[in-house]
Amino acid sequence: MKHEIIARQISFTEASSYIRSNTAEVYEVPPGFKIFDVYIIGIPPILLGIDGTVITFPYTKPCHGTFLLRIDSPEEAGRIRAAAKRVRK
Amino acid sequence: MNEKSLRGTALVMLGCPQVPIQTSAALYLVHGLRKAGIPVTIAGTPSARALLEVADPERVYLDEVVDLDACIGFIAEGERDFSMSFVFVHNDAGVAYVASLAAMSKGRVHAVVFGGSTEEIVAQLQQVPCEIITARGSHNPLPMKKKLDGVLQWVVSNR
Known part of the structure; x- marks a missing residue:
């Protein structure tokens, strides 16, 4: 899947701060929320950002820390808007 | 799935195995839980699992060993759960x-904190139940073995 890595090997808190400050819409999801066939893990509240159809989200790997990824997907953006709790427009 | 129906199952979740005591402490914990009659599922990264499986080729100590992401998936989907979990x-x-x-x-979830940054990690865990x-x-x-002995004693006395 085509994706952009915005940041790598950051802390989960840094990922949340970036999303809160740099995306147009911010959504809150519980740990285990599935996006792009991946179960998102993290310290609640887990934030996802959306700009149009582009989703920004944290992806944590045990050996490499948290990555901040950006993927363009109208389907997933729509699903998040319908399923997740919006915390900021 | 309520807590009562989960009685007597344990999950040991392993992260990156770069810190040496993880494998040793995990194997010791699994042994203690099994000795108490509690079946244990181990979830880990491929390397963390391989370190255990290579060390225990005849599965004297290990029960079920599963992929970390798969484990997160089946718990997130509500397909399985455990009465006690130990996350390294x-x-x-x-x-x-x-x-x-x-x-x-x-x-009941336990964080087994080790390595060189324990104070910082414990501080981050203050908001985690x-x-x-x-x-x-x-x-x-x-030192971790000693701490795990205390936990295992509690587990046995509260079964």
């Missing part, structure tokens, strides 16, 4: 895993 934590990613498990599982077992150190497993 030595970095920021480990904090994310234990926080997630504490949110998803109906059982979990029991914290901590022993600073990366190479000598004996």
Whole structure:
């Protein structure tokens, strides 16, 4: 899947701060929320950002820390808007 | 799935195996839980699993061993859960895993904190609803063994 890595090997808190400050819409999801066939893990509240159809989200790997990824997907953006709790427009 | 129906099942969740005591302490914990009659599922990264499986080729100590992401998946989907979970934590990613498990599982979640940054990790875990077992150190497993002995004693007496 085509994706952009915005940041790598950051802390989960840094990922949340970036999303809160740099995306147009911010959504809150519980740990285990599935996006792009991946179960998102993290310290609640887990934030996802959306700009149009582009989703920004944290992806944590045990050996490499948290990555901040950006993927363009109208389907997933729509699903998040319908399923997740919006915390900021 | 309520806590009563989960009675007597344990999950040991392993992160990156770069800190040596993880494998030793995990094997010791699994042994103690099994000795108490509790079947144990181990979830880990491919390397963390391989370290255990190579060390125990005849499965004297190991029961079920599963992929970490698959484990998160079946707990997130509500397909399985455990009455007690032990998540090994030595970095920021480990904090994310234990926080997630504490949110998803109906059982008792323990963070087994080790390595060189235990104070920072324990501080991050203050808002996470979990029991914290901590022993600073990366190479000598004996301080962690002592802490795990205390936990195992509690587990046996509360069965």
